[in-house]
Amino acid sequence: MATLFNIISVASAFVFGVGLMYWVMDVTIGRLKFLHSEKEWNGLQLKDFIFILFSAVLLLSIFDFYKPY
Numbered sequence: 001m002a003t004l005f006n007i008i009s010v011a012s013a014f015v016f017g018v019g020l021m022y023w024v025m026d027v028t029i030g031r032l033k034f035l036h037s038e039k040e041w042n043g044l045q046l047k048d049f050i051f052i053l054f055s056a057v058l059l060l061s062i063f064d065f066y067k068p069y
Contacts, residue, residue: 010065014056017063021055022048 026048029035035047 013065014059017059018052018055021058022051025051025055 030047030051035045037045037047039046
């Protein structure tokens with residue numbers, strides 16, 4: 001049971017961290033006109049995928065995930 005709680009805890013922390021960093025990048029540098037493209041995939045632009053990838057890489061490179069349980 002502790003393993004399941006660890007997986008849930010780490011996954012939720014990762015998703016929250018990536019989402020928060022994506023939101024900050026989208027609100028700040030995502031407003032620049034040269035980042036907007038006309039091509040979209042299900043409402044997502046290329047900048048969205050780049051921001052999500054950059055957020056995940058940054059989160060994994062800076063922080064270590066510890067087992068809380």
